């Protein structure tokens with residue numbers, strides 16, 4: 203397929219169709235209502251299903267019911283809406299259901315604002331619902347990557363029978379960029395004997411997260427834990443930018459924040475200050491070993507985490523670097539995006555290069 | 558005739574062999590049987606999926622011989638919507654209590670009914686929260702004592718009990734909405750007829766269908782099973798009139 207100029211929100215919808223996911227449930231919320239507007243036109247053309255639900259609470263459970271058929275299903279929303287889906291996420295994780303959610307994050311807490319933010323990192327990666335569970339979390343930094351990760355999200359959801367969330371800030375949704383969709387996408391085979399298809403010639407199938415017997419509940423939680431261990435071993439994704447053996451500082455940033463950091467790094471390079479970027483793409487599983495490996499390199503003197511929040515991913519970075527090198531933080535929040543100049547100043551401060 | 562006796566005495570195929578956990582004299586069991594008989598008679602067991610609620614019937618999936626999912630409290634209609642939209646060829650029913658459907662799940666049931674989702678709801682109204690130990694429900698009668706209304710339901714602060722069948726039948730979208738009771742064989746036969754009619758509308762892909770069934774909770778009412786049946790007749794029946802409140806045919810006539 204030739205390259206197409208598309209807005210992030212629409213490209214995300216088209217990517218789902220490309221992945222054979224034509225079943226979509228949603229409730230409008232800025233800054234991603236365009237996904238529903240786009241899909242309400244597009245899905246009927248491909249024989250898909252779109253239900254505009256009465257609330258995000260209902261969306262969560264429509265996904266549960268729809269995923270129980272074994273077909274690919276998804277939703278898109280933004281922070282307050284995603285909060286309302288946390289109960290269902292816990293139920294779907296507990297019931298081992300594959301489902302894809304997109305959170306185009308806006309500033310919070312509460313009703314917050316409608317401008318881009320990265321302040322739902324804790325909620326996404328630490329489990330916003332109750333119980334011992336995780337979901338896979340992927341963070342694109344461009345519209346093309348949003349498309350690629352959206353398709354990957356469906357494959358991972360099926361492979362591990364788990365909810366997968368794509369998180370982007372409002373910029374990913376609103377940005378127009380040229381994108382390419384894979385021409386010959388093939389759904390990987392995933393037998394779905396767990397789906398409800400009618401008890402024909404077999405015992406009834408039950409999809410549930412209720413285990414009143416503590417032994418059975420522990421067993422389910424241990425099965426989930428085992429699944430997360432495999433995911434941690436096999437599904438870590440990240441990207442390095444200008445990382446070499448001369449840089450004195452390493453920046454950690456994800457999503458569009460990482461792109462702004464790249465601009466800052468390019469400009470610092472011209473000033474003769476060598477800085478590298480470590481961009482986690484999978485936020486769960488977090489690239490723990492890979493970060494440690496980069497951090498202990500002898501040329502690295504200092505570290506900096508940059509986020510569009512008051513500091514959330516930094517807690518995972520701290521966990522990875524176990525105090526090996528001094529770690530600084532720069533962040534803006536509430537819809538304010540740190541500029542390359544602000545990032546440059548933070549780098550210099552962290553390197554003790556004065557003002 | 559011999560065949561009828563067989564049917565009456567044998568276990569419906571749609572019911573499993575498991576022994577239910579319901580309290581002695583609880584009428585949840587009767588309602589399960591009516592649903593199972595209906596599934597058998599309509600020959601839909603192999604293409605039926607049920608949705609269990611949170612409430613005393615949370616383990617309903619252990620008692621029916623059909624595919625099942627277990628919902629969160631109140632969310633069964635949203636789950637049924639998601640499932641049925643993707644599998645319109647299957648027959649889907651939710652089985653919900655009054656706390657589940659009329660309190661925490663009020664939003665989901667109204668909107669599923671209003672969208673005209675083509676599944677069937679068996680709504681069990683026992684005027685109390687059974688599973689959690691007898692707290693006040695939206696359907697608890699005025700003056701009725703529960704563990705959270707120890708002096709009786711005070712309608713000045715708790716409002717009047719919600720009549721779900723009437724409320725739902727006020728929606729413009731065509732539907733089949735009826736209320737039945739299971740405290741007496743005569744009413745049980747009527748309840749079965751209504752449940753069967755509800756499933757039949759779904760099979761014909763006609764409309765949303767719901768049967769509210771007045772049921773007993775001897776344990777939390779603090780009454781013996783037989784006195785509970787009388788209590789239902791004397792107290793619930795006058796407030797919750799039985800009948801068919803809406804059919805899709807009415808809608809056609811009104812046009």
Ligand SMILES: Cc1ncc(C[n+]2csc(CCOP(=O)(O)OP(=O)(O)O)c2C)c(N)n1
Pocket residue numbers: 611612613614630653654655656657658681683685686687688689694
């Ligand atoms: C979100 C949530 N809130 C509360 C509960 C606790 N809870 C379990 S069952 C129930 C009430 C059920 O009553 P009803 O729907 O009337 O069914 P019955 O037990 O009477 O058949 C409640 C409040 C829960 N499981 N989940």
Ligand code: SF4
Pocket residue numbers: 578579580582583584585613683687688773774775776777
């Ligand atoms: S608590 Fe009430 S509703 Fe629940 S099983 Fe016992 S009698 Fe039935």
